[in-house]
Amino acid sequence: MASGSLTLIPRRPARVDLKVYTVDLQLSKLAVGVDNIHYDVFLSPRFVDFSRSFLFDLIRQTSGLTQSAGMGRRPFKSPETGSFRKLLVELLQASLTRAKFEKNIELDLLLRLSVLKLLTQEISSQFSDLLLEGKEWIRSRGEHFERSEQAHVLKARLAELQADRRNIFRQVGQHIYQILSDLEESILGKARRALFGEESSETYDLLKNPLLFVEGGGDDTLNLEQYVLLGNYPRDIYRFETINALFEDFLREFVLAGDQDGELTTAQKVHEELVETALGTRIELARLEEERDVAARRLERGENLFSRVLGRSDRDALRATVAELEMRRRHLQERLEILGPQLEAAQRKADFLGEEYNSRLGDYLNQPENARRLFDSSASDEPGGTPEVRAQLLDEWISELEKRNLLVHVLASYELRNLYRDYCPPVHLQQLRMALVSQEELRLVEDILKQFPARRFSFQRIEELAKRLRRYPREQARSLATCFGEDFMRLRRDLRNYQKITAVMERINLIRTEKTRELSRLNRSLYEFLLPDEARPTEDRVISHTVIKADVRGSTKITQDLLARGLNPASHFSLHLYEPLKRILERFDAAKVFIEGDAIVLAIFESESNRSHQRPVAKACALARHILTVSRAYNTRAESSELPALELGLGIAFQNSPPTYWMDSDSRIMISRALNLSDRLSSCSKVARRLLAQNPSLFKMFLFQTPMKGSSEEEADEFLIRFNLNGIELNEDGFAKLFEEISMTPVETRCIMPWGRENVCLYFGEVLVGETIEPIVVRKGFVRHLLPDGRIGSAAARAYYEVCATTEVLELVEPRMGIAVRKD
Numbered sequence: 120m121a122s123g124s125l126t127l128i129p130r131r132p133a134r135v136d137l138k139v140y141t142v143d144l145q146l147s148k149l150a151v152g153v154d155n156i157h158y159d160v161f162l163s164p165r166f167v168d169f170s171r172s173f174l175f176d177l178i179r180q181t182s183g184l185t186q187s188a189g190m191g192r193r194p195f196k197s198p199e200t201g202s203f204r205k206l207l208v209e210l211l212q213a214s215l216t217r218a219k220f221e222k223n224i225e226l227d228l229l230l231r232l233s234v235l236k237l238l239t240q241e242i243s244s245q246f247s248d249l250l251l252e253g254k255e256w257i258r259s260r261g262e263h264f265e266r267s268e269q270a271h272v273l274k275a276r277l278a279e280l281q282a283d284r285r286n287i288f289r290q291v292g293q294h295i296y297q298i299l300s301d302l303e304e305s306i307l308g309k310a311r312r313a314l315f316g317e318e319s320s321e322t323y324d325l326l327k328n329p330l331l332f333v334e335g336g337g338d339d340t341l342n343l344e345q346y347v348l349l350g351n352y353p354r355d356i357y358r359f360e361t362i363n364a365l366f367e368d369f370l371r372e373f374v375l376a377g378d379q380d381g382e383l384t385t386a387q388k389v390h391e392e393l394v395e396t397a398l399g400t401r402i403e404l405a406r407l408e409e410e411r412d413v414a415a416r417r418l419e420r421g422e423n424l425f426s427r428v429l430g431r432s433d434r435d436a437l438r439a440t441v442a443e444l445e446m447r448r449r450h451l452q453e454r455l456e457i458l459g460p461q462l463e464a465a466q467r468k469a470d471f472l473g474e475e476y477n478s479r480l481g482d483y484l485n486q487p488e489n490a491r492r493l494f495d496s497s498a499s500d501e502p503g504g505t506p507e508v509r510a511q512l513l514d515e516w517i518s519e520l521e522k523r524n525l526l527v528h529v530l531a532s533y534e535l536r537n538l539y540r541d542y543c544p545p546v547h548l549q550q551l552r553m554a555l556v557s558q559e560e561l562r563l564v565e566d567i568l569k570q571f572p573a574r575r576f577s578f579q580r581i582e583e584l585a586k587r588l589r590r591y592p593r594e595q596a597r598s599l600a601t602c603f604g605e606d607f608m609r610l611r612r613d614l615r616n617y618q619k620i621t622a623v624m625e626r627i628n629l630i631r632t633e634k635t636r637e638l639s640r641l642n643r644s645l646y647e648f649l650l651p652d653e654a655r656p657t658e659d660r661v662i663s664h665t666v667i668k669a670d671v672r673g674s675t676k677i678t679q680d681l682l683a684r685g686l687n688p689a690s691h692f693s694l695h696l697y698e699p700l701k702r703i704l705e706r707f708d709a710a711k712v713f714i715e716g717d718a719i720v721l722a723i724f725e726s727e728s729n730r731s732h733q734r735p736v737a738k739a740c741a742l743a744r745h746i747l748t749v750s751r752a753y754n755t756r757a758e759s760s761e762l763p764a765l766e767l768g769l770g771i772a773f774q775n776s777p778p779t780y781w782m783d784s785d786s787r788i789m790i791s792r793a794l795n796l797s798d799r800l801s802s803c804s805k806v807a808r809r810l811l812a813q814n815p816s817l818f819k820m821f822l823f824q825t826p827m828k829g830s831s832e833e834e835a836d837e838f839l840i841r842f843n844l845n846g847i848e849l850n851e852d853g854f855a856k857l858f859e860e861i862s863m864t865p866v867e868t869r870c871i872m873p874w875g876r877e878n879v880c881l882y883f884g885e886v887l888v889g890e891t892i893e894p895i896v897v898r899k900g901f902v903r904h905l906l907p908d909g910r911i912g913s914a915a916a917r918a919y920y921e922v923c924a925t926t927e928v929l930e931l932v933e934p935r936m937g938i939a940v941r942k943d
Contacts, residue, residue: 137492140485140612142321144619146626148225152644157628159639160233161647166206170238173203174291175245181290182280184249204298209650210234211307212887216732219314219860227311228319229627230648231326236624239332242291246284253277285334289341292332300327309892313885316862330617339548343539346610347603348532348552355553357528362607365519367480373515397458404451411444485612490604517600529603530588530596531555538584545571555585651732661777663725665735665853667709668797669746671696671717672766672844680763692717695753696765700746706889707742708733712789719746720794722778734860736773736853737886741893743769743847744924750845768843770800771922773853799841800848807842810909816872817928818879818898820846820921823905840905847922849897854920857897861886866932874903874911881923883932896923896932 152159177198211230218227254277257270264270280287303323311323329345330336342348350357483489496510520526531552542551546564553560561582568576630636630645639645671677671692697714704711704721708729712720721742723735750765757764778791807823823840841848849857857863863884870879882897898921904912923929 137483137489138486139482141482142325142616144228144322144325144623146225146229146623148223149229149646150644152628153635153639153642154628157626158229159628159630159635159645160229161630161636161639161645162233162237163206163210163648163650163653165650165653166210167237169203169206171241171245173198173200174238174241175248177291177294178242178246178249178287181294182249182283182287184253184276184280200298204302206650207234207298208302208306208890210648211302212310213651213732214648215307215310215314216734220731224315224319226646228322229646231323232620232624233627233629233648235326235331235620236627237629238295239292240629242288242295243334246287250277250281285338286340288334289332289338292334293329293341296329296332303327306887306890309885310887313861313887313892316864318862325616325620328613328616328620330613331620336614336617336621340539342610343532343535343548346613347529347606348535348548349610350528350549350552352549355549356523357525359610361523362525363484363611365523365525366484366604366607369516369519370480370483373512393458393462397455397462400451400455400458404448404455407444407448407451411441411448414441414444481611481615484608485615487605487608487612490601490608494601494604513597513601516604517597520600526596526600527556527588528552530591530599533599533602534584534588538580542568542576542581551581554581555588561585651729661724661726662730663735663773663775664778664791664793665723665725665739665771665773666712666791666793666797667721667723667739667743667746668770668772668794668801669719669721669743670768670770670798670801670803672768672803677763677765696749699749703742703745707738707745709738709742712794720797722789724777734886736771736849736856737860737884737895738888739771739773739853740847740849740857740895740897740922741886741888743771743922744893744895747845747847747924766845768801768803768845769847769922770797770802770843771847771849771853772796772800773850773856775852775856796850800850801843802841803843804840807840808844810840810905810911811842811844811873814844814873817870817925817931818846818872818900818921818923819844819925820848820919821873821900822902822917822919823911824902824915824917825905826907839902845924847924849920849922851918851920854897854899857884857895861895863895863897866935868931868935870931881928881932894929894933896928897921898923898928 146158149158151157176196180198211227211234214227214230218224253273257265257273260270308323312320329341333341337351339348339351349359349362352358492509494509494513494516496506496513517526520529534555535548535552539548539551542564546554546567550560550564550567554564555561564581565578568578630639636645640647697719700719701711707723709721709723712722714720723733723739723742725733725735746769747767750767754764756762772793774791774793774796778789778793781788781790807821810823811821821842823842825838825840861884863882866881866883867878868881869876872879880899882899884895884897885892886895887893900919900921901914902917902919903914906912
């Protein structure tokens with residue numbers, strides 16, 4: 120490699136603000152199944168059957184083992200990706216809405232994991248079925264055919280497929296992974312945010328893991344393309360374990376040195392002091408035992424052989440010395456016995472805190488953002504650490520890789536991405552990587568390529584790349600070393616998450632027999648996830664309903680004006696308002712109650728079968744916004760044709776009970792409090808129109824109250840003055856129901872109002888309608904007092920709720936929620 124000047128940082132820790140990664144996966148709110156270990160899950164039979172068929176066709180297409188080879192009892196057909204995607208969306212959407220209804224997002228996580236388990240199991244199962252069908256087809260043709268050349272060719276082809284099992288699993292798995300990723304990005308993620316806000320968003324990110332869709336959670340080709348290719352042979356120095364240990368040592372030495380918490384440092388110090396005390400005590404004990412033994416031997420010799428030489432006083436002194444030494448020895452022995460348990464406890468505490476510290480190191484290394492925080496000197500906006508510190512840390516990191524001869528392996532792993540497709544097979548991917556760093560392996564690869572002269576492999580290409588790696592430009596090496604840090608951390612994180620996810624998946628029991636399903640259901644431990652049409656009961660009772668009324672302002676004047684000009688008012692209203700609305704009713708699951716004259720009354724019913732996913736108030740708010748969009752589109756065209764403009768007022772009323780009906784001949788007439796309430800909410804007072812002839816506000820709906828002494832709260836409604844010009848008012852019960860249906864986030868902003876500028880409380884949410892996300896913004900306003908002189912007074916305590924439908928309000932709110940502004 121080309122040399123370059125290197126200024127290394129001093130051996131002291133650099134202050135870098137690292138982030139930890141601690142996301143976990145828990146299903147603590149779910150009941151275990153009949154075996155008290157697993158979660159019993161029964162998946163939609165139609166989805167399961169279609170998935171098996173789809174995966175079989177996809178595997179057969181991927182492997183190239185089609186009907187053209189003359190095999191397979193099942194006729195070959197292209198995989199029906201569109202139909203599979205549609206069923207998958209229906210199942211996952213139904214799960215999300217059920218989780219919202221039951222206020223337990225873990226239900227949706229359980230389904231996601233169950234679907235993952237089903238699909239990964241079925242890839243293996245259907246691959247085995249494909250090979251088995253091929254073998255059975257050969258046998259079914261008879262003994263004579265089995266000895267034919269064609270049979271030998273087919274058997275060889277089946278053997279090749281068996282050897283290529285991992286590659287086929289990866290290709291099919293990544294196809295499924297891409298479908299799930301696209302659905303998450305385009306539909307499911309938005310729907311989940313609309314229902315639950317950002318709750319558990321990090322947990323769902325765990326499932327965006329490509330390793331879940333390769334056999335055994337590891338594949339060299341996948342690692343090369345999406346992470347980084349590491350060695351997997353025991354003698355290989357470029358293994359995951361080696362790089363991981365190197366990263367941990369690097370953090371300890373250059374970033375976190377001396378950064379252990381005080382408790383760990385204290386525990387280690389206490390343990391060291393106890394060890395020193397114990398060692399000192401043992402040394403002192405050994406010395407005393409030696410002195411005691413010497414004194415005891417002298418005493419024994421004196422009493423036996425020299426009793427006549429030694430005096431009595433000398434023997435007494437020697438006995439006293441032995442006794443004293445024995446007493447001191449016993450005292451030290453007792454101290455050691457006391458120190459033993461203390462030493463073991465200190466050791467356990469230090470080990471526990473040390474493991475905790477190492478675990479924290481792992482949490483740092485599982486966060487890919489930390490690679491940029493450590494090494495990217497170009498990212499001046501990264502928190503913690505200056506660009507100079509990061510540049511020096513990168514130099515240290517490259518130096519550590521070079522010392523262990525690992526840098527050339529890192530460079531080879533990245534250069535392989537542009538090379539491997541042309542040589543693998545016949546060369547093994549790991550062997551090709553080693554050929555770039557080892558002359559011995561390079562010669563072996565050359566011998567392999569010579570065995571395939573017809574394919575005209577260019578060995579020179581490999582040889583030139585191997586030479587270039589030894590003189591790699593320094594700046595390019597620095598860039599790849601930074602990328603390597605980030606890619607390794609992503610791989611480390613996804614490997615950790617793969618282990619956690621598969622451990623949870625192991626606890627899921629996919630029920631496959633009706634007997635087990637019934638047993639689990641009787642024990643109230645069964646989680647059934649069915650498609651909406653599979654779960655519909657025979658008798659579907661309405662439990663609540665929401666009424667939307669749209670009232671045309673000044674319809675009498677419009678009718679007179681059109682008649683005076685010789686135009687047909689009925690066809691005018693039908694063509695420009697009623698017909699466009701009829702085309703969108705089915706999308707919102709809305710039913711027409713009646714349309715007559717200047718009024719349109721619609722209803723959305725919530726029944727026992729759809730209560731988990733109907734969201735009638737949220738749909739009504741979105742539908743009302745679309746009604747105003749239709750009228751605005753007409754008004755834009757009407758300006759050039761001199762037709763009268765349409766101005767509307769809309770009211771949405773939710774009633775938490777079913778409507779009643781009475782029959783008039785063959786007509787069924789709905790009776791409901793919500794009908795009367797929606798009529799009142801959609802009205803607009805002439806006094807209010809005069810008062811707000813010039814409305815400077817973004818909002819289209821206001822309530823005023825004239826003072827009346829001694830009036831009750833019920834009577835106060837009689838004195839309300841309502842302004843509703845191209846606005847939408849929602850009743851209070853509907854507002855409360857909206858919070859149950861979707862996630863509503865409060866946003867406070869300062870806006871111009873008819874009486875001056877003030878803080879306005881808005882609530883933002885989103886509702887899934889079909890495969891599209893509809894935004895909902897609701898303003899919580901307060902009734903204003905209307906003074907006798909016509910001025911607008913202070914706010915009263917009574918609240919009202921306006922569903923905002925203008926693009927200007929969405930442009931005000933959506934950027935604050937981190938959402939791109941949508942235009943009508």
